[in-house]
Amino acid sequence: MNDARETKLPVGEPVAARGPVAVFDSIHAVLAAERAFLTAALVCDLVPIPRGVTSDCGLALLFRATDIESARAIFADPALGERLRGIFVPGPDGYIPDAMNSPQP
Amino acid sequence: MIYLDHAATAGPRRPEVIEAVAAVLRDGLGNPGRSGHSLSLRAARLLEESRCVVASFFGISDPARLVFTPGATASINLVLRGYLRPGDTVLASSWEHNAVMRPLRWMERDGGVRVEIVPPRRDDAGYPRGVDLERLRERLDTGPAVRMVALVAASNVTGESLPVREIATLAHAGGAAVLVDAAQGAGVLDIQAERDGIDFLAVTGHKSLEGPAGIGALAMLHPDQLEPLIRGGTGSRSEEEEQPSFTPDRFEAGTPNLPGIAGLAAAIGLLNRVGIETVASRHRELRGRLVARLRETPGLIVHHSADERGDEPGWLAVVSFTADGCDPGALSWALDRRGIACRPGLHCAPRAHRTLGTWPKGTVRFSPGPACTEAEIDAAVAALREATNEVRGGG
Numbered sequence: 001m002n003d004a005r006e007t008k009l010p011v012g013e014p015v016a017a018r019g020p021v022a023v024f025d026s027i028h029a030v031l032a033a034e035r036a037f038l039t040a041a042l043v044c045d046l047v048p049i050p051r052g053v054t055s056d057c058g059l060a061l062l063f064r065a066t067d068i069e070s071a072r073a074i075f076a077d078p079a080l081g082e083r084l085r086g087i088f089v090p091g092p093d094g095y096i097p098d099a100m101n102s103p104q105p
Numbered sequence: 106m107i108y109l110d111h112a113a114t115a116g117p118r119r120p121e122v123i124e125a126v127a128a129v130l131r132d133g134l135g136n137p138g139r140s141g142h143s144l145s146l147r148a149a150r151l152l153e154e155s156r157c158v159v160a161s162f163f164g165i166s167d168p169a170r171l172v173f174t175p176g177a178t179a180s181i182n183l184v185l186r187g188y189l190r191p192g193d194t195v196l197a198s199s200w201e202h203n204a205v206m207r208p209l210r211w212m213e214r215d216g217g218v219r220v221e222i223v224p225p226r227r228d229d230a231g232y233p234r235g236v237d238l239e240r241l242r243e244r245l246d247t248g249p250a251v252r253m254v255a256l257v258a259a260s261n262v263t264g265e266s267l268p269v270r271e272i273a274t275l276a277h278a279g280g281a282a283v284l285v286d287a288a289q290g291a292g293v294l295d296i297q298a299e300r301d302g303i304d305f306l307a308v309t310g311h312k313s314l315e316g317p318a319g320i321g322a323l324a325m326l327h328p329d330q331l332e333p334l335i336r337g338g339t340g341s342r343s344e345e346e347e348q349p350s351f352t353p354d355r356f357e358a359g360t361p362n363l364p365g366i367a368g369l370a371a372a373i374g375l376l377n378r379v380g381i382e383t384v385a386s387r388h389r390e391l392r393g394r395l396v397a398r399l400r401e402t403p404g405l406i407v408h409h410s411a412d413e414r415g416d417e418p419g420w421l422a423v424v425s426f427t428a429d430g431c432d433p434g435a436l437s438w439a440l441d442r443r444g445i446a447c448r449p450g451l452h453c454a455p456r457a458h459r460t461l462g463t464w465p466k467g468t469v470r471f472s473p474g475p476a477c478t479e480a481e482i483d484a485a486v487a488a489l490r491e492a493t494n495e496v497r498g499g500g
Contacts, residue, residue, distance in 0.1 A: 026341040026354045027138030028169055031153045048141030056343045059141055083351060
């Protein structure tokens with residue numbers, strides 16, 4: 001089993017400096033989304049779901065802001081889209097819903 | 106010790122399986138899907154990669170429709186209690202293990218479920234075989250609607266596999282869902298849930314899959330039709346007090362048995378490398394030799410169709426026999442003292458023994474694993490001859 005992944009995006013920085021996060025129903029869906037990103041050669045990482053988004057105790061998919069259109073295309077696949085609770089982008093005081101997506105917290 | 110009790114649980118596990126289990130414990134992996142730290146993430150990756158391995162092995166294209174359970178019995182209880190409603194009718198084969206019969210009888214008594222047994226067909230010598238498909242078809246076409254057909258993939262008493270695909274086709278034509286208890290067949294028979302039309306496929310890890318005990322799985326074609334049996338924390342939707350509606354979380358409340366899951370995935374990885382047809386072929390070779398040797402032994406009744414040698418397709422290396430004048434338990438004990446491990450009695454399948462005509466005393470069952478040798482089969486049968494003499498008071 002390949003369980004050693006390098007951190008590919010900076011974490012621990014001010015939210016405003018970070019990329020968007022995609023939040024899913026379950027760790028199963030998060031890992032499926034990560035596989036889809038890796039298949040599409042997009043850089044991503046898994047981070048704890050920001051508290052401002054939901055109090056859920058799972059992980060979110062963090063990706064580059066420049067890849068948000070590609071992310072939307074990937075999440076158009078119903079297998080992932082049905083499990084997507086929303087895309088959230090950094091705002092001045094924390095993460096806010098992406099205007100193009102209706103989050104389902 | 107010559108281990109001929111593989112149908113109860115596999116013999117010593119392979120190093121790869123032991124290492125997979127040990128690695129989870131040794132490395133202190135976290136709780137998958139619960140925390141955000143790297144050890145929890147490693148655990149989650151291992152869980153999901155294992156899920157993909159097991160789902161693929163059983164022909165499930167969406168891994169989310171494969172959930173881990175403590176074993177086939179837990180999977181079967183989940184299905185029967187999560188799918189059936191008062192007034193429903195279930196048809197069960199006449200070879201069912203108590204993993205199916207006991208929850209069904211309980212639901213019949215307390216849950217308003219009607220249970221009917223489908224008789225076997227008879228071969229030329231009158232020996233009971235599989236399922237009488239004509240009777241099944243007639244029953245599905247007439248009488249009260251049938252909600253589910255439950256059957257074993259293979260009998261744990263006789264080793265005969267049932268025609269799962271034909272039965273599933275008939276069941277679906279009659280509007281019934283299909284539950285297959287593959288505790289015995291998984292790892293030997295080529296079972297593909299989607300291809301074979303198995304709505305609910307229950308498997309356990311510790312028999313012919315040769316993984317650890319305490320881990321099993323349920324593959325589902327229609328998880329939305331099933332209510333969970335256990336509800337609780339899943340690491341998802343934690344702000345809600347209602348069980349998640351999506352799979353696999355809907356059916357996997359509580360911390361998963363990650364050492365078991367890792368061991369099961371490792372065991373299936375080995376099976377994939379060997380090839381299931383190689384395992385099936387080895388089972389046929391062993392069964393054929395066992396049936397031939399037992400038939401050469403005076404005073405034994407081998408509960409195998411007289412029309413067949415024993416090495417034909419569709420049979421597992423699971424052979425039941427009785428010996429004139431010998432209690433199965435006494436014979437098993439005499440065999441144990443000669444270094445032969447086997448299982449006497451009813452094998453938790455009184456329904457199958459009634460079908461076979463061996464109820465209530467049961468049989469002695471020899472069930473070698475693929476690693477068993479021909480020399481061990483011959484030695485076991487030689488020991489059996491001594492043991493029968495001893496039990497009969499002659500030795």
